[in-house]
Amino acid sequence: MAEDHRSADEAPxxxxxxxxxxxxYVFQGLTLIVVAxxxxxxxxxxxxxxxxxxxxQGFGFLSTTAGFDLAQESISxxxxxxxxxxxxxxxxxxxxxxxxxxVFATIVGFLVGVGRLSHNFVISRLCTGYVELLRNIPLLLxxxxxxxxxxxxxxxxxxxxxxVPGWVFLNNRGLYLPEFRFGGFAGDGIFYGLIFGxxxxxFVRRWASKRQMETGQPFPAGWTSVALIVGLPLVLFAAxxxxxxxxxxxxxxxxLSGGIQIIPELMALVLAISLYTASFIAxxxxxxxxxxxxxxxxxxxxxxxxxxxxxRLVVIPQAMRVIIPPLTNQYLNLTKNSSLAVAxxxxxxxxxxxxxxxxxxxxxxxxxIWMAIYLGTSVATAMIMNAYNxxxxxxxx
Amino acid sequence: xxxxxxxxxxxxxETLAEAREAPGRFFGPIxxxxxxxxxxxxxxxxxxxxxxxxxxxxxxxxxxxxxxxxWTGENGEVCRKEGAGAxxxxxxxxxxxxxxxxxxxxxxxxxxxxxxxxxxxLVPLAIPSVPYKRLNVFLFLVAFPxxxxxxxxxxxxxxxxxxxTVWGGLLVTLIVALTGIVCSLPFGIxxxxxxxxxxxxxxxxxxxxxxxxxxxxxxxxxFMASNMLPLFMPAGMxxxxxxxxxxxxxxxxxxxxxETIRGGLQAIPKGQYEGAMALGLGYWQMMGLIVMxxxxxxxxxxxxxxxxxxxxxxxxxxxxxxxxxxxxxxASLADPIWISPVTGKTGYFVAAVTFWVFCFGMSRYSQxxxxxxxxxxxx
Numbered sequence: 001m002a003e004d005h006r007s008a009d010e011a012p013x014x015x016x017x018x019x020x021x022x023x024x025y026v027f028q029g030l031t032l033i034v035v036a037x038x039x040x041x042x043x044x045x046x047x048x049x050x051x052x053x054x055x056x057q058g059f060g061f062l063s064t065t066a067g068f069d070l071a072q073e074s075i076s077x078x079x080x081x082x083x084x085x086x087x088x089x090x091x092x093x094x095x096x097x098x099x100x101x102x103v104f105a106t107i108v109g110f111l112v113g114v115g116r117l118s119h120n121f122v123i124s125r126l127c128t129g130y131v132e133l134l135r136n137i138p139l140l141l142x143x144x145x146x147x148x149x150x151x152x153x154x155x156x157x158x159x160x161x162x163x164v165p166g167w168v169f170l171n172n173r174g175l176y177l178p179e180f181r182f183g184g185f186a187g188d189g190i191f192y193g194l195i196f197g198x199x200x201x202x203f204v205r206r207w208a209s210k211r212q213m214e215t216g217q218p219f220p221a222g223w224t225s226v227a228l229i230v231g232l233p234l235v236l237f238a239a240x241x242x243x244x245x246x247x248x249x250x251x252x253x254x255x256l257s258g259g260i261q262i263i264p265e266l267m268a269l270v271l272a273i274s275l276y277t278a279s280f281i282a283x284x285x286x287x288x289x290x291x292x293x294x295x296x297x298x299x300x301x302x303x304x305x306x307x308x309x310x311x312r313l314v315v316i317p318q319a320m321r322v323i324i325p326p327l328t329n330q331y332l333n334l335t336k337n338s339s340l341a342v343a344x345x346x347x348x349x350x351x352x353x354x355x356x357x358x359x360x361x362x363x364x365x366x367x368x369i370w371m372a373i374y375l376g377t378s379v380a381t382a383m384i385m386n387a388y389n390x391x392x393x394x395x396x397x
Numbered sequence: 398x399x400x401x402x403x404x405x406x407x408x409x410x411e412t413l414a415e416a417r418e419a420p421g422r423f424f425g426p427i428x429x430x431x432x433x434x435x436x437x438x439x440x441x442x443x444x445x446x447x448x449x450x451x452x453x454x455x456x457x458x459x460x461x462x463x464x465x466x467x468w469t470g471e472n473g474e475v476c477r478k479e480g481a482g483a484x485x486x487x488x489x490x491x492x493x494x495x496x497x498x499x500x501x502x503x504x505x506x507x508x509x510x511x512x513x514x515x516x517x518x519l520v521p522l523a524i525p526s527v528p529y530k531r532l533n534v535f536l537f538l539v540a541f542p543x544x545x546x547x548x549x550x551x552x553x554x555x556x557x558x559x560x561x562t563v564w565g566g567l568l569v570t571l572i573v574a575l576t577g578i579v580c581s582l583p584f585g586i587x588x589x590x591x592x593x594x595x596x597x598x599x600x601x602x603x604x605x606x607x608x609x610x611x612x613x614x615x616x617x618x619x620f621m622a623s624n625m626l627p628l629f630m631p632a633g634m635x636x637x638x639x640x641x642x643x644x645x646x647x648x649x650x651x652x653x654x655x656e657t658i659r660g661g662l663q664a665i666p667k668g669q670y671e672g673a674m675a676l677g678l679g680y681w682q683m684m685g686l687i688v689m690x691x692x693x694x695x696x697x698x699x700x701x702x703x704x705x706x707x708x709x710x711x712x713x714x715x716x717x718x719x720x721x722x723x724x725x726x727x728a729s730l731a732d733p734i735w736i737s738p739v740t741g742k743t744g745y746f747v748a749a750v751t752f753w754v755f756c757f758g759m760s761r762y763s764q765x766x767x768x769x770x771x772x773x774x775x776x
Binding site: 035 | 432434444450451597599608616620621625628630631711730738741742745748760
């Protein structure tokens, strides 16, 4: 009976081995020991194995001469360039695929996602069919399909298909486009005009939305931005006297020279990857739009907003809050999936890394470089997304 | 009274008016077409465009697979003629390889038996009304993998030993996908619990582990498994090539499953945890008896979805030269006997149909399951 008289705030006495705090320490300590043990075993085994195979450790091999050619050299890759340079070319190629893929996938994905909600029966069924078909077929198979079955059977350069006769050529070595060569200050003018237009229209938008919040006066910020972004470069281009020469690809007996060549590997990869990801983006967009309750649309319409204003001011901002986090996820998936390039030998980061790995035998270092780059991208995106979510989160009462 | 009614209300109807037909503008097939097909000029154009696209695609497939298809033949010669469609004799000659890979012909009954066992344990598991779920789960997750392992590898009970290098086709696709899910499920549960643990070191270790595997492409994981795993092992220890890929896949899937399961854990109301603690249950009892059964039931659709993406991702093993279904097809395309302009298309068509049927079926199942389960915790 005596021990029942302790005061309420006195913690109950338990032996230390039943105390949750002590147990926590013990478990964590044990886990740490086990993890460290595994890590040490791996490092030790690796060191022993590497020594046995006479493979030097470290990143010194990056400056060794590579001695191979790459199918697409987006930055200069001379004959005596190093492994490091090769990996850099691979990284640039990966970025090209990722950016092109993201742009196309976003356009197609939004169209299909909105199309699925269309009240037009044929269109909504067509879009549903698109999503169900493409997302249930492995991406690698789609890449093979485009590369071997569609682009592989195109005619030889000799009898190229010419969508725009004399300017655009399509054959089994790729797509040849005319090159734009700006003379005088035309190129610089367009570039700086574009940047200036973008900056100014950003400020105009901010000012317009601030004025609308305060006074209710709308301002056609959209049209102003279009005028600024398109107009400024155009004006500067005109001022240079339209100084532009188009260099068409020239046909010789066996090949085409000049112009810009887009190799079939890149075309197949971008087509497959963006059409595949678009089917996922479509679902994200559809879910986002459906998440905006119908009451919001009705309320906006009864306040007197037009159909366009309802979409622009009420539905889209709320849908975007739902859409953007999974959308970023899809972009990340697309970037990671671009590593499937290795299957059709498009020289992306993983593909080039694979060649370097086989030639130099530096498996650990090459894989570490891959992991660091992909992980870095993922972690950076995750951090930006978290910041965005904090800003966009609904402020509850 | 009758008089008054008659006089003052001559215009008052004494019987109910017959209900009129609804106006044709709002009901009936014509109204439906007006609303859903020809609402405006743009709508009409879109409808025709959509019908044209669908008709063109359907025609392409029918034309290729049936009308222009080559049905009989001894070798690729018949498929090499101008304008030939699908080359079905090639599929007929090769389909057993697509299913079994290069598994010895006289031993093919073993993979067949494995497929049968798989169906026999999975089908009752997938139908909610079939009883003995506990026994069924045990059979599917423990008994079936063990039996399959001994059946396929052999070397015991008088079975001939079959090296994994000759395994291939659909067999490898299923093995990789199933082992990936079955091995990574317990692993994913532990990781998910660790990530929600109150102990900082365990939590951080789990977060780092999960985010690492989720942040890198599966291809680099497979490269890592095939190139680095042998370096990690003590000298003189050989790891089977298929096993290396399986380890990579299991680690990768484990991280994804952990996140799926964490979603389920987060959806369990706090009252369940508090109730369990008030009953005096310890951590493992609380998780094992109260929280996990509810959370796992909730994430069945998520697990099926992970399985679908894993099933599709299995195709990547061909990059570390293992031959799954797509790998077998790709390898068969190099056969000079059957080489023709349409062989590739035919092979990819077969692969696409096979994968699509599997994945579409599973995704429908997961949607159906989701609707069935969407009753518990909704408020």
